[in-house]
Amino acid sequence: MKLLMSPMSPFARKVRIFVRELGVAGQVEEVNVTVMPISVNPDVSGRNPLGKIPVLLRDDGVALYDSPVICEYLDSLHEERKLVPAMGEARWTALRQQALADGLLDAAVLLRYETAMRPELLRWDKWIDGQQAKIDFALDAIAREIKALDGDLTIGGVSTICALGYLDFRFTSYDWRSARPALASWYAAQSERESVLSTVLHA
Numbered sequence: 001m002k003l004l005m006s007p008m009s010p011f012a013r014k015v016r017i018f019v020r021e022l023g024v025a026g027q028v029e030e031v032n033v034t035v036m037p038i039s040v041n042p043d044v045s046g047r048n049p050l051g052k053i054p055v056l057l058r059d060d061g062v063a064l065y066d067s068p069v070i071c072e073y074l075d076s077l078h079e080e081r082k083l084v085p086a087m088g089e090a091r092w093t094a095l096r097q098q099a100l101a102d103g104l105l106d107a108a109v110l111l112r113y114e115t116a117m118r119p120e121l122l123r124w125d126k127w128i129d130g131q132q133a134k135i136d137f138a139l140d141a142i143a144r145e146i147k148a149l150d151g152d153l154t155i156g157g158v159s160t161i162c163a164l165g166y167l168d169f170r171f172t173s174y175d176w177r178s179a180r181p182a183l184a185s186w187y188a189a190q191s192e193r194e195s196v197l198s199t200v201l202h203a
């Protein structure tokens with residue numbers, strides 16, 4: 001299988017951590033691509049009409065997207081402990097954690113595009129403030145429910161790691177830790193995992 005990805009993409013990182021945690025990284029070749037919301041990369045949009053990464057190209061030619069779908073597919077290929085819990089309250093907790101972290105990331109990626117890509121004269125402060133508020137509220141919610149991230153790593157934890165890692169990568173002066181020490185120490189502990197260390201976001 002091939003994974004269309006970028007070393008800068010936090011959503012692709014979810015899949016990259018996931019395959020490492022499952023021990024199937026050897027079955028997934030990582031292929032670097034460049035994507036931008038203001039231009040079309042035919043190699044990507046030919047597989048995912050939305051033009052976004054990650055995209056998983058299966059050996060039978062089927063392209064899977066987006067990151068939650070790819071992770072759930074990869075989890076269906078093995079019989080060991082599932083990173084996406086199959087049923088019960090554990091499933092809804094993990095999927096909700098994923099939705100929250102992915103939503104934080106959506107806001108952070110949009111904020112990045114707005115502040116780094118959009119011509120300065122066209123930037124809209126209220127819109128920037130709106131995305132920043134979503135990030136702050138999401139972080140507060142994750143911190144309030146930090147206990148639910150304890151225990152075995154699930155897709156909820158993987159997504160949370162990627163969201164926090166992206167904030168550190170793109171918003172270096174944003175201090176999300178001081179007011180949320182328990183979340184900061186959870187993240188510090190997770191950052192020592194081999195799967196996390198080997199996928200640190202970089203340009």
Ligand SMILES: N[C@@H](CCC(=O)N[C@@H](CS)C(=O)NCC(=O)O)C(=O)O
Pocket residue numbers: 008009010011012035036037038050051052053054066067068102109
């Ligand atoms: N919901 C998608 C989001 C993917 C996404 O936003 N990827 C970004 C890169 S981190 C992208 O491809 N941006 C290009 C664009 O918006 O055209 C997922 O979970 O995979």
